[in-house]
Amino acid sequence: MTGASQASPRRSRIELTVVAIIAVILIVVLPVLNAQGAISNFTLGLWGKYLCYALLAISVDLLWGYTGLLSLGQALFFTLGGYMHGMYLMRMIGELGQYKKPIPDFLVFLGWERLPAFWEPFSSFSFAVVMVFLVPGLLAYVFGYLAFRSRIKGVYFSILTQALTYAASIMFFRNNLLMGGNNGFTDFKFILGHSLAEPATMRGLYIATAIAVVLAFLFCRWLSRTKFGLVQQAIRDGENRVLFSGYATMHFKLFVFVVAALIAAVGGALYTPQVGIINPGEMQADKSLEAVVWVAVGGRGTLLGPILGAVSINALKSWATRAYPDLWLVILGGLFVLVVLFLPGGLVSIPARLKALWGKVRRSPEKPAAAASDTQPASAKT
């Protein structure tokens, strides 16, 4: 389960090569093909969305797979990041909205003549970027501090994160929060002076997302190989022992919780301009649960698993919701059950399983138990 942290140097090199190839395909090849017309703008846009979700999945896995904290509130941090960036994008609409007023349409609709004070600084992109990190990060810090200090664990932690998400979505559904209520933010026009109707702008956003995913991956890979990563995974497997070894597990969990919230927030911030809308529907509890399914299907407690799960399930969703719109939830649920029952390691465990199977088939005449040998020793690092 500890994935890359225990890989041998050779396997680690192979893994890095594979990651480098995927990174080049995502960051360079796909955009170039798009610029030349081989990949439609629509398809590239879909990939941009999948990769935003991949960031959300990475954040879930960092908590659930590596620290044993099943957070059902990661969609909240994702959406908060999206809202903070959305406020900037709303300001950039200028007077091009339906009402041709210098303030966002929904404010005009609510009877506002002037911009509310807390909206003012969001005309600055840099301020919005700071808030993308600050708001979700601060919320995660305060919530995490209270939860971990009270030693809330296991299913109670999950329920609490879900309740937090639920409360926040109710708050954002209200019009008088002045965050667009039910409809959220949409009809964005410009980002940093570039029109969002231009394919080149969308391509730029896509590339930024792909880079963010690769950076998040490399960060998690580094983290899992530090002593911090060892402590983190030890908390997952036996928190009491860690406490009695002199580690203040609360501080470790709080750090991971905040980092995971920040990764999700970046995903949300990139999601808003690419999908063109952000609303409270994104922070409802079922969105967080979906992200948990992506991680489970891709491979919990692995580095590639969440990315693979998020992309493949959302690609499946794009297809299934068009082909069999009524059956999508059944398909998703069925897939989850199948993976839990027959492929507990997720999609990423398929190569190892095939290898083991192949070894068994090849050696079965003389040595029936040979396949078990390569799973035994886990080599050490640090």
Added chain:
Amino acid sequence: MPHPLLSVEDVSKTYDGFKAITNLNFYLYEGELRTVIGPNGAGKSTFFDLITGRAKPDTGKLDFGTDPQTSQDLTLLNEYEINRLGIGRKFQTPSVYTEHSVWDNLVLSLKGPRGVFASLFHRLSSTDRDRLDDILRTVRLDAKRHWKAGLLAHGEKQWLEIGMLLAQDPKVLLVDEPAAGMTDDETDRTGDLLLSLAGRHSLIVIEHDMAFVKQIARNGVVTVLHQGTVLCEGKFDEVQSDTKVREVYLGRGKHGTR
């Protein structure tokens, strides 16, 4: 008489009306190897829970430190703070990190800074590596250093946990039934190891196996717990011949005849 390293005075602990520990008085001196015996339910594990901060006493005092000026009140500290003072614990059921390699288990236990940022940028020095190598040889897990700890046999897990305790290099080692699940030969070696630690460290060893107790107690003090309080304290032979002790413990169990 020097000041004790660990003083437990008039400590009581009740769980839902059940008196696990009642007016317990216990003093451990520096460098001592103390053996604690007692029938099931005598409060031996609760006693360790109280020292390590897992449970808080209802009444009484727990002080740690040979200097009365600087000694620490353990009832005010939590598990990791108590551990950082230098009190390490080996649990009754071996408690190792099953998904980590044997080596990583020791790395996690190695004495050193325990903070978040210290862990992010932690590097093992060559002295650290040599020490871990030494410990691996001591606990005879040298050849299995890359093994996942969960795959070790029960006795090996016990040894690994003892190794983790050694890596921490605490002032006081609390060792709960170290010989459980070991062969006679392994038990013997465990005893020798614990004896070699006494002097530099102070130890409290809880044990059921009387042959083992006899081996490690030597001339040291044996404390008999019964119904949450000290029934009797003294050399092994004195304790063994004490009529009260024979009544509640030695005479009844099959251990007593060994």
